[in-house]
Amino acid sequence: MSEIAAADVLASLPARIHQVIDHHVTATPDRPALIEDGASLNYRELDRAVKATADALAALGIRAGDRLMIVSENCIALACLLFAAFRLDAWAIVANPRLSPRELDQIRDHSGARRAYFTAGVSKEAAIHASRYGANVQNVGPLHNIAVSALNQGTAPEPVEADPAKQVAVLIYTSGTTGTPKGVMLTHRNLLFSAATTAWFRRMDAHDKVYVVLPISHIVGISLLIMTLMTGGTVQLVSKYDPAALARAITEEGVTILNGVPATYQRLLEYKRVAGLPKLDRGALRLIAVAGAPLDLDLKSRVEQELGLPLLNGYGITECSPGISGVRFDVPRDDHAVGTLLPGIEARIVGLKGAPVSKGQVGELHVRGPNVMCGYYRAPELTAKAIDAEGWFNTGDLARFEGDCLFIVGRTKEMIIRSGFNVYPAEIEAVLSTHDAVVQCAVVGRAVEGNEEVVAFVQLLQGSNTRPEDLMAHIAPQLTSYKRPSEIIVLDALPATSTGKILKHKLAETLRAG
Incomplete structure (x- = not known):
């Protein structure tokens, strides 16, 4: 697989995330862009829906630089709200409706969200939160059954940056080691660069249909959405994981790429056994990938035997948008490796006292590249601790290299x-x-x-x-x-x-x- 230069990737990126669909709206307007149970939008329809949703958000008082909270499971309405926020230069905060009231309120209060939007027609949990917020169910442009909270009159918009490397696209909240929320500020360039390099790594194109069950409220889900639309493919949005539905989608619905955590595959194999199936039919599936948790080698072997494809391990972190490394499908591995670095990503292994360690030795992993966040929202001290003056981000993970292949061996954090x-x-x-x-x-x-x-x-x-x-x-x-x-x-x-x-x-x- 020939290499691609990071400079070429950066030069090819649009200024804003919502612009990734522009070419496909003209070239392949009738190709399905988003699919969910019983509904779909092609690229022409998606473009119109995003524009109409953006107009409706603006009419509801959303300004450039406002933080906009979207409480939703994966669905078409979420994708439209998200891309409409990008179009307005608002900062999107996608929150999982399965969060507790305390957790959701912390995010709202810390971010100073201008309004909260709940996909009440999709998720009962979102509807319960909406009721607690006194949100009114209404249409938001072409989107139906969206509950809209009252306007936060006291919040001020953040400055708008023309530079995509400075303009924040999303705030993704993690609890942090202190137990209080940390808002990871990811820019348009952060997310576009990471999505583009991962799509290149996987040789994605318009013929791919990607099964997106990992929540868009988390970094991998949002990155999968962006990279699939960037390549002109089709995103199959799934709100809650059901192994029987996944098996059916693989066998009958033309899914070509599946991303999951180890538990995704574990439960799929359990379903096959309980259902008494002789073997899972892999259909059009061409690539299966895993990240987000340590990968058990026995599970990896069983999945590969079942589906006849290498299960590709990868490594990323929210603060890095998320891609850092991945095992290439043309060079599969049978060990715990998380692969080689993505194009444009630099890494160094540092000892406990900050000195570089010798080759092959374990130390703390620091990375640098266009994928690294611009910081934690309203937390300059935390940002300074995480990113040094030269742009190196401390992942807090312990790692080692064998040649150019990365192994994660533990975590310095307790996460x-x-x-x-x-x-x-x-x-x-x-x-x-x-x-x-x-x-x-x-x-x-x-x-x-x-x-x-x-x-x-x-x-x-x-x-x-x-x-x-x-x-x-x-x-x-x-x-x-x-x-x-x-x-x-x-x-x-x-x-x-x-x-x-x-x-x-x-x-x-x-x-x-x-």
């Missing part, structure tokens, strides 16, 4: 990756600590096949009759499902140093031993 979602222990600990009976607690990850689980250790007030199920009932309304512990273990005392610092590695060892 748990559950089904592709980032889970930060500090946030769960903060919620657990609000229970009157909890003296102290600690949350760690536990490896399970193809995934990680969240496990909480809790020390209770002496004499308390509180049970793990009581604690679970207390935290469940405050945390989205993937953040809730799989298990809460009550201990008489948590292991700690003489200064009282909890020894989480001891707890993790207990889980491994048990």
Whole structure:
């Protein structure tokens, strides 16, 4: 596979994300652009829908530089709202409707969102949030059953930048290691560059039909949407994962590319076994990729045997839009490697004291390139800690290189990756600590096949009759499902140093031993 120069990629990019469809609107107007259950838009229709939605948003008081919150599962309406926001130079914040009220309110308050839009007709969770916000269900241009919150009169728009490397397109919120929200500011150039290099890497073109079940509220979902429309292909939008529906889409609906987390493939194989199918028919599928969590080699082998395709491992991070590296489909691997760097991405491995490590040694991975975020919103100190004066971003992950191939060997952060979602222990600990009976607690990850689980250790007030199920009932309304512990273990005392610092590695060892 010949290389492509980053300079050539950058020169080919439009100034704004919504412009990626312009060529296809003229060249292939009748080709399907977006498909969901029972509905579709071709490129001509998508272009008209985005323009009409942008006009409707402007009429509802959305200005360039405003933060616009979209609470939605994957659907056509979400894609239209997102591209309309790009057209207006507003900053889009796509929020998963499965977030708890507390989590959603934190994002709204921190971002200073001008309005929130809920796809109430698609998701009952979005409708519940809409009701809580007092949002009125109405049509937004061509989009039906969109609940629109009241206008935030007190928020000011951010300055608009003509330079696509400076104009923010999306704010993606992560909880951060502190348990408080961090808004990752990704520019139009960040997202366009990452999408274009990944599309090149995968040899994507207008004949591809990409199954997008990973949430567009997260970085991989939004990148898949952009890269597929950029290449003139078709995006099949799926709101919630159902392995039976995925198997049917692969067999009967012409899906050519599937991206997932390890659990996506694990559940697909489980469905095949439970359904008593002799073998999964791979149909037109030509590429299967995985990222977002450590990949179990046994799972990788079983998936490859079943579908007759290499399962391509990759590595990325929200702050890098997300692509950093990937295994190439023309050079598959049978190990844990996350492949070679994408074009235009530089990497270095740094020791604990900041000095470069020798070749092949493990250290902290720092990366640099046009994909690196412009910073964390309203958090200059956090930004300065993450990105140095020369533009190197500290991923916080431990890695090593074998030749030009990257291996991720651990995380310097405590972050748990559950089904592709980032889970930060500090946030769960903060919620657990609000229970009157909890003296102290600690949350760690536990490896399970193809995934990680969240496990909480809790020390209770002496004499308390509180049970793990009581604690679970207390935290469940405050945390989205993937953040809730799989298990809460009550201990008489948590292991700690003489200064009282909890020894989480001891707890993790207990889980491994048990």
